[in-house]
Amino acid sequence: MSFLCVLYIASQMTNFKEQALMGWNPNPVNRSMYAVFGLERSGYSMSVSGSTVVFSDRAMRTFSAKVMIVRQASWANIKKAHPENVMAPIKLGYSVRLLRQRGHHVTLLDTETGAYTQQDIESAIALMKPDVVVIHGITTAVPSMRQTANYVRNTLPNSLIVASGQHATARPQDFLYDGSPFHCAPQFEYEEVISDLVEAWSMRSLESVHGLVLYDKDDTLHHTPERPLRENLDSLPFPAHEMFMRPEYQVFHPTDVTKKRRWGFAMTSRGCPYPCLYCSPTLRNSYGRKMRFRSVENVVEEMRYLTRLGVTALHFKDDIFTVNRERTLE
Incomplete structure (x- = not known):
């Protein structure tokens, strides 16, 4: 049996039903929204009833939090000159599966799969209004990651903002500093760290999560106890x-x-x-x-x-x- 997620669309999105019924071609403005909800390209089905959009996914359970993972491309706002290999982010795929097993509604917006602009990313975030935003990227994507994080902090001040990736592991100080929009940076094998973060955030107890770097008010980085590598x-x-x-x-x-x-x-x-x-x-x-x-x-x-x-x-x-x-x- 499929599990249903009912999402109520905000008043400013009253034309969404008409767009969906017309087929909603993913032009540059609504392409990120198409990616957010997944639709048939990510295994979802959709139906529209009044102002309610219903999405179905067999992997989903009863949701307690909306989590959005953004894989931030290094070339945001830059048109690529030639085709290149695009590898699926398997590590993030593990995070998505673990979060869904815990009953959370998870969306992955992979901006490396197309010519997404920063406006596309922000439109997707505004549409979903996630409780937790994980922004993943490599070193060359750090400026864009900060831009996305600042947008989330300004528009969704109660949301948890997480920096992930090799750069966040090697130099967490580039994301965690006085006035930073980021709350924390998981380290090393972080699939379970992200899952634990979502639940800890609801209780405002991030310090209880192992394998995490936080920014203390005394202008220092605080490392929680290291999480052992998974043997099995x-x-x-x-x-x-x-x-x-x-x-x-x-x-x-x-x-x-x-x-x-x-x-x-x-x-x-x-x-x-x-x-x-x-x-x-x-x-x-x-x-x-x-x-x-x-x-x-x-x-x-x-x-x-x-x-x-x-x-x-x-x-x-x-x-x-x-x-x-x-x-x-x-």
Whole structure:
């Protein structure tokens, strides 16, 4: 049985019903709203009744909080000159799944999948009015991340604003300072950290969450106790792959460009024991040096799940997929 989420649209969106019934082509103004609600591109169905829009998703439960995760692209407001690989954010996919399992309404707005402008992002946030906004990005996206966070702080002052990503792990001081719009920055393997944050925010007890950096009033950064790395990777649910079944997620090389493929992405292990100088030390620290593996059976089960979703090509995002020859062959 599908679970229903009923969203009441604010008075300023009274024309939403007409837009939906007309098919609502995702032009630059409403494209982000299309992405927010997911619609059929993310596995949702929609019906309109009066001023109420009903969305259905089998993965959803009874919601207690609205969470929006924004993957902030480095090229916001800049038109890309040529096509390039766009990888699905598997780490965020785990966060979405864990949050949904706890009964929260979660939306992922991945601005790396198209020419989103800052206005698109802000329109999406204004439409959803999330209780929690997680802004994820790399170093070159930091200015845009701050811009988005400032918008949320000014328009939704009661919402929790979280900075995530490698830069937030390596330099949390770039997000947490006097007058910053951000409240905190989860560290390392942060899927469960984000889930715990949502519940802790309702009780205003962020200090109780392990694996977090906060800004203290005495102008210092406060690190909560470190969260141990998850040893049993099989205990994690599969990421929210249904959100990534979009043509924008693709790999151009080294596959045959004359064939259309639906790409899937998976991670079968975490960690890397090697100190390569050309690799990101922050990435190595995120998953640690200790190798941890999912069982072959668990990986095959995920591959079957991806196949049922229509995936015809699979990209493994492990830091070092072939580190164990016997396991790789198996």
